[in-house]
Amino acid sequence: MDKISAKWLQEAKDYLEFQVRQGLTEVIIPPFVEPSGPLGPLDVVRNDLGECARCPLHRTRKKIVFGEGAPAARLMFVGEGPGADEDLQGKPFVGRAGQLLTRMIEAMGLTREDVYITNIVKCRPPGNRDPEALEIETCFPFLERQIKAISPEVIVALGRISAGTLLGAKAPLSRLRGRFHDRGGIPIMPTYHPSFLLRQERERRWKGEAWADLKLVMGLLGLSGANSGDTP
Numbered sequence: 087m088d089k090i091s092a093k094w095l096q097e098a099k100d101y102l103e104f105q106v107r108q109g110l111t112e113v114i115i116p117p118f119v120e121p122s123g124p125l126g127p128l129d130v131v132r133n134d135l136g137e138c139a140r141c142p143l144h145r146t147r148k149k150i151v152f153g154e155g156a157p158a159a160r161l162m163f164v165g166e167g168p169g170a171d172e173d174l175q176g177k178p179f180v181g182r183a184g185q186l187l188t189r190m191i192e193a194m195g196l197t198r199e200d201v202y203i204t205n206i207v208k209c210r211p212p213g214n215r216d217p218e219a220l221e222i223e224t225c226f227p228f229l230e231r232q233i234k235a236i237s238p239e240v241i242v243a244l245g246r247i248s249a250g251t252l253l254g255a256k257a258p259l260s261r262l263r264g265r266f267h268d269r270g271g272i273p274i275m276p277t278y279h280p281s282f283l284l285r286q287e288r289e290r291r292w293k294g295e296a297w298a299d300l301k302l303v304m305g306l307l308g309l310s311g312a313n314s315g316d317t318p
């Protein structure tokens with residue numbers, strides 16, 4: 087056996103042993119689908135993800151929520167994980183929080199089709215709990231590949247989990263937001279998750295701070311926005 091095959095086999099063995107330790111009892115190999123046209127870099131990542139069973143979240147999800155939007159978007163939004171509506175539809179940010187995110191994007195003078203929207207984990211954590219460290223660690227390489235494929239000019243990290251994961255930071259979101267952080271040459275703007283803003287609807291301060299963060303992003307991208315300056 088040559089060195090490359092031996093290395094590949096060792097990696098496959100390590101991966102399967104890792105899955106068994108996580109409680110995996112069966113391996114599902116998705117059927118091979120002949121591509122209808124040339125695959126873009128994001129399609130390759132989606133194909134590699136397949137009908138993923140790499141972490142325990144696959145047991146309770148209905149649909150994988152990979153992400154959607156422009157494959158070469160200048161601006162990328164990264165949330166935490168799919169909720170109930172997203173799990174049913176297989177699309178990111180389609181529930182109430184998604185509607186608020188859509189209004190925020192439109193206030194920036196953009197549409198959802200102009201940006202790319204995804205999450206840290208691609209499967210819904212049961213009961214909308216926080217994703218666990220192992221689930222994040224297992225899913226994160228696919229987000230890294232999405233970021234590499236899209237190569238955005240800026241990423242907005244929505245919420246504590248997204249900001250903490252992308253920046254490897256433990257500081258509270260209130261200390262991270264309001265300024266850009268560098269991640270491998272890509273500026274990251276942490277801000278509040280739309281679900282949090284909905285829960286704090288009576289308190290205008292949070293929405294105002296989120297809008298201030300997005301205005302900094304607009305400045306970086308040279309966008310004048312569709313909003314006169316009020317919070318969306």
Ligand code: SF4
Nearest residue numbers: 138141144208209225
């Ligand atoms: S959360 Fe990510 S790693 Fe876990 S099963 Fe879903 S796609 Fe796979």
